[in-house]
Amino acid sequence: MTGSILIVDDDPVQRRLVEAALTKFGHTAIVTDGGEAGLDVLDGPNAREVSVVILDLVMPGLDGIGVLKAMRERAINIPVIVQTAQGGIETVVSAMRHGAFDFVVKPASPDRLQTAISNALKVEAVEDEMKRASRRRGGGHLTFKDMITRSPAMDRVIRLGQKAAASNIPILIEGESGVGKELVARAIQGSGDRRSKPFVTVNCGAIPDNLVESILFGHEKGSFTGATEKHTGKFVEANSGTLFLDEIGDLPLDVQVKLLRAVQEGEVDPVGGRSTVKVDIRLISATHRNLLQQVKDGKFREDLFYRLNVYPIFVPPLRDRRDDIPYLVRHFMEKVAPTDPRRRLTGISAQALAMLQAYDWPGNIRQLENAVFRASVLAEGNVLTEEEFPQIRAQVEGTVDLGAETAYATAETVAEGARQADEAVAETTGSALSDDETPARPQPRFGTLRALDERGNVRALADVELEMIKLAIDHYNGQMSEVARRLGIGRSTLYRKLKEYGIDPEAGRVDRLAS
Template sequence: MTGSILIVDDDPVQRRLLEAAVTKFGHSAIVTDGGEAGLDVLDGPDARDVSVVILDLVMPGLDGIGVLKAMRERAINLPVIVQTAQGGIETVVSAMRHGAFDFVVKPASPDRLQTAISNALKVEAIEDEVKRTSRRRGGHLTFKDLITHSPAMDRVIRLGQKAAASNIPILIEGESGVGKELVARAIQGSGDRRSKPFITVNCGAIPDNLVESILFGHEKGSFTGATDKHTGKFVEAHSGTLFLDEIGDLPLDVQVKLLRAVQEGEVDPVGGRSTVKVDIRLISATHRNLLQQVKDGKFREDLFYRLNVYPIFVPPLRDRRDDIPYLVRHFMEKVAPADPRHRLSGISARALAMLQAYDWPGNIRQLENAVFRASVLAEGELLTEEEFPQIRAQVEGTVNLDAEPASAFAPVADEPQPDGQAASSGAAAALPETEAPARLQPRFGTLRALDERGNVRALADVELEMIKLAIDHYNGQMSEVARRLGIGRSTLYRKLKEYGIDPEAGRLDRLAS
C-alpha cells in the first residue's frame, strides 16, 4: 500500500470515476473540487500522505497550470499527472514545462491511468533514494565539479573564481533552471568560508507577511502565531554565506530593511529591542531584469546598486548545447546507484541529437527531470527517442536526427572525481559509442515547422496539414476531429470547404496547384 492519490478536479462525475479507479488500483484517494482546495491539502497536515497528484488542467478559479506554478514556488516536489479534455500539444508542453510528470486525455482508460500512476510512484521512489545518496555523499562544491565543457560557461567560471577570493556582494542572473544556486555554492566552496554555513532562501516562495520574520527573525509573542523565538536566516548564515534566490520577488518594504542589513551588517528582529550584528557573504540571484524593475518602481534603485556590485550572468542551456551530452551522462549516473536494475549502458545517437536540438525552456532543471524519468522508466539498456515522447513531438520533423552531432560522444578526459553532489560519479568515463538504432515509427504525428529553405512555414500551411493529420488519425470521424482540434464542427467544415477538401468522401483531396 502506497501513499494517497490526491485528485483535483472540478467535475463531480470525473472525481467519482477517478476515485473509484484509484481505489480499485489499491490506493487511497483524497478528493478535492478545485485548485485552491488541492493546494490547501498540499499545504496542510495531510500533505505527507500524498504520493501522486491527478490534476485537471481546465478549472474555474485556480486552473491546473496555476496549481503547478504554486507547487513549484512552494517546493512541493510530488509527481503530477495532468488531465486534459481539450487543447493540443501546446497545452501539454506548457504543463510539462511547469513540472507535470505525465498527462492523460479525458476520458482516460483505466489501463492508461494505472500505468501513469505506477510510473509516477516508481520515479518518486528512486528519486527519494537519489536524494538520500546525495545527502550521504555531502562535501563541498567547487568550480571543478561543475559539469560543463562549453565556451559560454568559461566566463562564468572565471568570474566566479575571482569572486570567491573576496567578500563583495554578488548578483547571479539567468533564466530559471540554469544552475544559479550551483554557481553560488561553487563560489562559497572555493573561498575561505567553505567550511561555514551556506543558507538558501527562495524569496519568491515566502508569503509576504512572513518574509521579514524569516529573513531577520522574531521574538516570542511579537505577532500572532509567534510562539517561539526565531533567529532568522541572516543570523543562521553568520560567518558563512547567505544565498537569496529570486531576490526580485521581495516586497518593497522588506527591501528597505535588507538594504540596511547589507550596509550596516546588522538586522532588526521583529519585536526585538536591539539589533543583531551579522557577518555574512551575500549572494543574490534572479531570473528577472532587475534594472527594468527599478525603472518600473518595483525594486529599490539603491538596493539594486548595492547588490549588483559583481554581476555574473549564467547562459541558458540553448546557448551551451555542447554541455548536453555530459549533463545527460551525469544525470544517468546519478540515477544508477538508486535503481536496483542498474541496466542502462548509454543513450542512442539519435536520442542525443534530439536532446541537443531542443531549446530546453526550463534549462538544466528540465533536462535533469527528462533524463531522470527516461532512465527510471526505460525498459531496454539504451535510452532512445521513445523515452522522450514530449520532446520528440516538438523536435522531430524540424531537424535531421540521423546526422550524428559532432560533440555527441566525445570522451571526457581528466574530469575530476566529485566532492559534491553536482559532480558525475564516473567522471573519467566516456559516453558509450553506440550505433544509432533503426528509425522507429513515431508515436505522435508531427508537423514540420520550417520549409526547405529553413524559413518558418505559413500558418495556413501548418493549419491545413494539421487538419489532414487529424482526419487521417481519427479515420474521418469529424466529431472527434473537431473535438481534438478544439474547434466546433461547423468551423471544421468551413475550413475544409476553404481548403477544397470533401469531408463526405472520407479522404483528403490534394489542393489544385
C-alpha cells in the same frame, strides 16, 4: 504503502469513473470538483498524504494550467497526470511545459491510468532514495572544478567566480531560473577561506511577506502572534560563513531597508529585540529578474541595488551553452545509476542526444536534469532513445500524437495507444536554431499531422484541415458517415468542405491535388 491520489475534475461523471478505477487498483482517492478546491487540499494539512494528482485541464474558474502554475509557485513537487479530451493539443503541450508528468486521453482506461500512476510513484521513489543518499554522503566542498561544463560561454563565469572567491565583496549572480546560480554561489564559497563555515540559503520568493523580516533577521519570543520561541534568523545562522539570498528581487521594499543596513553596518535588528546583533557574513545574492529595471519601476531600492551589484556574474542559459548538454546528460544518468541495482543503462543514442541539443530548454539545467532522470528511471531498454523523451520530441519535431503511448507507458498499454491513433492531432513549438544548426525534420508518422512547414513556420489552418480530412478518408476507407462522425462535423459540412478542396467524395478516396 503509497499515499492518496488527488482527483481534480469539474465533471462529476469523470470523477466517479476515475475514482472507481483507482479503487480497483487499491488506491485511496481524494476527490475535488475544481482547481481552487484541489489547491486547497495541496495547501492544507492533508497535503503530505497526496502522492499523485490527476488533473483535468479544461475547468471553469482555475483551469489545469492555472493549477500547475500555482503548484510551481508554491514549490509543490507532487507528480501530476493531466487528463484531456481529444483535440486539446495546445493545452497538453502547455501542461507539459508547466511540469506535468504524463497525460491521458479521456476516457482513459483503468490500465492506462494505473500505468501512469505506477510510473509517477516509481520516479518519486527513486528521487527520494537519491535525496537520502545525498544526505548520507553529506560534507564535501563544491569548487569550480566540480562544475560540469565544456562550454566557452561558461569560461567567463568560472574566471569571475574564482576571482570573487578570493575576496569578501558582495556578489550578484544573474540568470534565468534553473541555470545553476546556487551552484555558482556554492563553488565561490567552497573555493574561498570560508569553505569550512556555514552556507545558508534563503529563497526570498518563497517566504510570505509577513515573515520575511523574522526569517532573515530573527525575532524575540512573544514579539508577535505565534512567536512562541526565540528565532535567531538566517543572518545570525550564517555568521562567519556565507549567506545566499536567492530571488532577491522578490523582497518587499520595507525589508530592503533593513537589508541595506545589514549590508552597510554588519548588524541586524531582530523583530522585537532591544539591541542590534553584529554579524560577519559573505553575502551572495541571485535573481532571474532585471533588477535595474525594477529600480526604474520603483520596486527595488536604488541604494540597495548598488550595494549588492558590486561584483555581478551572469550565468548564461543552457540554449547558449549546448556543448554542455552531452556532459550534463551523462552526469545526470550517473546520478540515477546507484539507485538502480541492475545498473542497466549503458548510454544514450546519438539521435536522442542530438534531439536534446536541438531543444531550447526554457527551464534550463533543472529541466534537463528532470527529463534525464525520469527517462533513466522509466526506460525499458539499456540505452536512452528519443522514445524516452516524448515531451521534448513533440516540441522539437513540431508534432505530438495523443493516440500513441508516452515513454512512461509499458508494453501492456501500447495496444490502447494504437486503438486511439485515429484521434491524433498536432501541435508545434519548433526550436530556435540558426539555419545552419537546424536538424532535418523527421517525417510525420501515420496518425500525426505535420504542424510546421519546411521553413519551420506554422502551417495555414486550411492546410492542416485538408490534411486531416485526407487522413480520415484514407483511414476509414471512404466511409463518409464514419469520417464525419470522427471529425466531429455533419455529413453536409463534410461534403461542402470536400467540394471546396476539390475532393471527389464518390471516388471513396482522396484525389491527389495539384500543388
